[in-house]
Amino acid sequence: MRYCRGCAFPVAYGRFLEWTSDGTILGKDSSGTRLVYLDVDEIQNIFTGVSRWMGIPIDRIIYRAEKAVGRRFIETMVPGFIARAPRGKYARPEFGIKATARFVFNYMAGLGMGLGEILEYHSTESARIRITEAHSVPLVAGDGAGVFEHLERVGVDATWERVKSDEYIVTLERVSDEPPAEDRLVLDETTTYLPGNIEYQRCKRCNVPLVVSNTVYLNLERGILRNSTTGLRVVALPAQSFYAVFRELFREFGKELPSVVESLEQRYTRENTLVSYYVDGVEGGIERLFSDFAWKGIGNPIQVGNTERGLEVVVENPFHNEMVAGRIVGLYEALIEENVGATWTEQTPGSLTVTMRQ
Ligand SMILES: [Zn+2]
Numbered sequence: 001m002r003y004c005r006g007c008a009f010p011v012a013y014g015r016f017l018e019w020t021s022d023g024t025i026l027g028k029d030s031s032g033t034r035l036v037y038l039d040v041d042e043i044q045n046i047f048t049g050v051s052r053w054m055g056i057p058i059d060r061i062i063y064r065a066e067k068a069v070g071r072r073f074i075e076t077m078v079p080g081f082i083a084r085a086p087r088g089k090y091a092r093p094e095f096g097i098k099a100t101a102r103f104v105f106n107y108m109a110g111l112g113m114g115l116g117e118i119l120e121y122h123s124t125e126s127a128r129i130r131i132t133e134a135h136s137v138p139l140v141a142g143d144g145a146g147v148f149e150h151l152e153r154v155g156v157d158a159t160w161e162r163v164k165s166d167e168y169i170v171t172l173e174r175v176s177d178e179p180p181a182e183d184r185l186v187l188d189e190t191t192t193y194l195p196g197n198i199e200y201q202r203c204k205r206c207n208v209p210l211v212v213s214n215t216v217y218l219n220l221e222r223g224i225l226r227n228s229t230t231g232l233r234v235v236a237l238p239a240q241s242f243y244a245v246f247r248e249l250f251r252e253f254g255k256e257l258p259s260v261v262e263s264l265e266q267r268y269t270r271e272n273t274l275v276s277y278y279v280d281g282v283e284g285g286i287e288r289l290f291s292d293f294a295w296k297g298i299g300n301p302i303q304v305g306n307t308e309r310g311l312e313v314v315v316e317n318p319f320h321n322e323m324v325a326g327r328i329v330g331l332y333e334a335l336i337e338e339n340v341g342a343t344w345t346e347q348t349p350g351s352l353t354v355t356m357r358q
Contacts, residue, residue: 001110001220006205007213010220013110014206022196023293023300023317025236033073034239035111036319037216037225037296039232040135042268046323047136049264054253062138063145063158065248069240070146071179074104097121097151104147110218112225112235113140119169124152127172131160133222134168135235141170148172149179194316194350196300211295230274239297239319246320262322266342269330286311289331299324299352310357318352328354 002011017035018026027033051058098118105116114134121127127148134140137160145158155176160168200209216234217226225234250257275289290301290313299318306312311332318324325344333339336358344354 001106004203004206004208004213007203007208007210009203009206009208009213009216010110010218011206014203014208017208019200019209019212019295019297020193020196021198022193023198023298023315024193024319025295025297031072031075034319035236035297036239036242037227037234037236037298039227039230039272040112040235041232041272042265043136043235043237045268046261046264050249050257050260053260058249059138061248061252062136062245063142065244066139066142066241067146067149067158069238069244070143071150072146072240073143073238074147074150097123100151101147108140108143109220109223111237112218112223112233113143114223116140116144116223124154125174126156129170129172130167131170132167133224134166135233135237137168139241141168144170145172153179155179192350194300196294196302196316198294198300200295209295211292215295232272236297242320242323258322262326265323265326266330266333269327270333271330273331273334275331275334286332286335289335290315290328293324298327307355310355313354313356315352315354317350321346321352324352325354329356332356 003009004011004014016028018028020026025035025037027035047058047062098121101116101118101121109115112135115132117130117132119128119130127144129144131137131140131144141158141160145156148154148156152174154174155178156172157175158170158172160170162168200211202209203213215228217228218224219226225236226232227234246257246261287301287304290304293299293301293315297319299315301313301315303312303314313328315324315328321344325342329340329342338358340356340358342354342356344352347353
């Protein structure tokens with residue numbers, strides 16, 4: 001891995017990712033994968049909270065939803081000639097597979113998803129993978145299964161077991177001769193975003209915004225990203241993972257789920273935000289609370305102000321309505337140290353308005 005001599009950001013990611021003027025981070029791949037920086041604890045908090053609310057484990061659901069995302073993600077990353085190569089032990093030499101796997105796992109490590117290593121690989125049949133310090137075990141297992149399905153063009157299922165405190169063995173096994181076709185339908189393509197005019201001070205060498213290279217630190221040996229301001233572990237997650245997982249949970253558990261997710265996120269943000277980092281007292285400007293939204297790929301906060309309905313915040317291109325609404329309310333509550341009543345609407349597609357009243 002090479003690091004930029006101007007700002008020390010990993011060169012490969014600076015090249016692959018684009019921090020746009022509209023509050024999104026987009027991969028420069030064929031499908032323009034959208035990424036968002038989230039705390040690993042924040043994601044865990046949502047998954048654990050939903051699971052507790054449901055009263056059942058949801059890891060299998062998360063895994064299943066992510067498999068389709070993993071497949072899509074890999075399609076856009078791995079050069080076509082690898083996926084098109086003939087299958088089978090003789091046509092597909094192990095060193096080729098191992099090189100592909102290394103490429104994929106290295107890439108995931110750079111996004112903060114932990115380390116992955118192939119222990120065993122039998123083309124079209126099965127594989128065993130060791131994963132260490134995963135941001136989320138079912139998400140990584142889903143990615144792994146999706147990659148295998150894409151490369152081998154068979155349907156697989158995954159199981160995993162913990163072998164050490166932060167180490168798991170994932171086993172992939174063929175369950176059908178074709179990858180499941182319906183997976184493709186669950187992925188929405190949101191490829192248009194409302195235009196914005198965010199400007200960044202950028203590194204003169206690699207063009208990555210300096211706020212990003214000054215804040216996000218990569219430990220590639222462990223596959224861990226850390227926010228140097230908060231000290232918390234973060235991950236660059238494909239926004240598709242959120243859509244896919246929540247669509248699947250929603251299908252299983254119905255329409256109360258979105259508001260559960262929203263209040264989980266609101267509470268996490270309220271309890272884990274260093275408000276002093278954002279704002280020097282309320283007079284410091286409430287809009288500063290949302291100043292990291294754009295570079296994290298959360299969305300573009302275009303308006304913050306008091307109306308007769310209450311304090312109103314408008315964010316364009318939110319990566320997920322409930323998550324972003326919950327975050328906004330939680331940040332405000334952390335600032336004023338009080339709970340507020342809040343509502344939100346999507347007035348036009350891609351534009352989220354959150355209204356808060358003390
Ligand atoms: Zn640079």
